[in-house]
Amino acid sequence: MPANLPPHYFTAEKKLRFATNPQDKILAIHEMLGIMPHHKGTDRLRGDLRTKLAKLNKELQKKKGARIFSYSVKKEGVAQVLLIGLPNVGKSKILSVLSNAEPEIASYAFTTGTPVIGMMKFENVQIQLVDLPALTHEFTKRWLGSLIYSAELLLFVIDLNSDINSNMEEFEDLRGKARKSMIVGNKLDLPKSKKNLIALKEKSEGISVMGISAEKLIGLEDLKTQIYKSLEIIRVYTKEPRKQPDFGEPVVLNCGSTVINAAREIHKDFAGGLNYARIWNKKSNGLRAGKEHKLEDGDIIEFHI
Ligand SMILES: Nc1nc2c(ncn2[C@@H]2O[C@H](COP(=O)(O)OP(=O)(O)OP(=O)(O)O)[C@@H](O)[C@H]2O)c(=O)[nH]1
Ligand SMILES: [Mg+2]
Numbered sequence: 001m002p003a004n005l006p007p008h009y010f011t012a013e014k015k016l017r018f019a020t021n022p023q024d025k026i027l028a029i030h031e032m033l034g035i036m037p038h039h040k041g042t043d044r045l046r047g048d049l050r051t052k053l054a055k056l057n058k059e060l061q062k063k064k065g066a067r068i069f070s071y072s073v074k075k076e077g078v079a080q081v082l083l084i085g086l087p088n089v090g091k092s093k094i095l096s097v098l099s100n101a102e103p104e105i106a107s108y109a110f111t112t113g114t115p116v117i118g119m120m121k122f123e124n125v126q127i128q129l130v131d132l133p134a135l136t137h138e139f140t141k142r143w144l145g146s147l148i149y150s151a152e153l154l155l156f157v158i159d160l161n162s163d164i165n166s167n168m169e170e171f172e173d174l175r176g177k178a179r180k181s182m183i184v185g186n187k188l189d190l191p192k193s194k195k196n197l198i199a200l201k202e203k204s205e206g207i208s209v210m211g212i213s214a215e216k217l218i219g220l221e222d223l224k225t226q227i228y229k230s231l232e233i234i235r236v237y238t239k240e241p242r243k244q245p246d247f248g249e250p251v252v253l254n255c256g257s258t259v260i261n262a263a264r265e266i267h268k269d270f271a272g273g274l275n276y277a278r279i280w281n282k283k284s285n286g287l288r289a290g291k292e293h294k295l296e297d298g299d300i301i302e303f304h305i
Helices: 007-018 022-035 040-062 091-098 138-150 164-175 193-203 220-231 259-266 268-272
Strands: 080-085 116-122 125-131 153-159 181-186 209-211 233-238 251-254 276-280 285-289 300-304
Touching: 007 022, 022 040, 080 091, 080 138, 080 164, 091 116, 091 125, 091 153, 091 181, 091 220, 116 220, 125 220, 153 164, 153 220, 164 181, 164 193, 181 193, 181 220, 193 209, 209 220, 233 259, 251 259, 259 268, 259 276, 259 300
Parallel strands: 080 125, 080 153, 153 181, 181 209, 233 300
Antiparallel strands: 116 125, 233 251, 276 285, 276 300
16 A cells, blocks of 8 residues: 655655754654554554654663653743644744744645744743644654643634634643643634634633634734733833833733742842832832732832842
């Protein structure tokens, strides 16, 4: 039986041939396994690749000082946000319109083989977006657990022009593992999408659902704002007595943080000697606040020792 492999399988195979270390070889094999269709014609090849994979993993573990291979994405910016979903829903397209990244986008499934990172600017902060291989991809199944665990937010992407029920089953599976999550219904420009978006919103009580079209650039500003809101962070600015506030770099804290939390974020020693703070915002003009006073987004804070 012929294997009938799609052209991008051979791109991954090429990566394997040119890989110079076991980590890269393992990644390339995962990519090949993910692309390969499941049928009798590919059984033998699948078996061979799995044997190769087992050998490489052993080799890696034997290397002196080598840790067991696990995939993690180094965090940058104020938060790490994952783009997750079934094949071809538009995850990479969304990354390309929200960030500086230029991922590969194509009309076939499993275009993305390894995570692609981009930075999204929201007002004065940078948020890291990680575009992942499709959920049914071998790579994703193996590494998703640790990535979901460390990320601040999961964006579950759905193609609104397709059957939303099968998407929702996948989402229900992941939802409990993520710290925070929201649903992004993409391809709002297509015929069935508007109706499906309404149905999706009804199904997902308590979860924020955003309808967008990455292709036609619809709903992107609202999506950015919702991503920021879902992160539940605040930005505060510090000032020294009789000086202007420093609006350059905000101090980023979790919602609900207090004066003492902000002081600790700036410097541990500094927090120890803290006596009180003064706060400027829309409601107060230099109001004296204790260590346990809760801060709000946009507060200007002056510490007194
Ligand atoms: N009509 C329409 N097409 C879109 C939209 N967003 C993405 N597409 C198309 O959908 C196809 C898949 O897009 P990708 O961004 O590669 O999808 P993906 O989810 O990253 O796919 P995999 O990496 O294979 O899992 C491409 O042909 C895109 O041009 C959209 O908003 N509207
Ligand atoms: Mg992709």
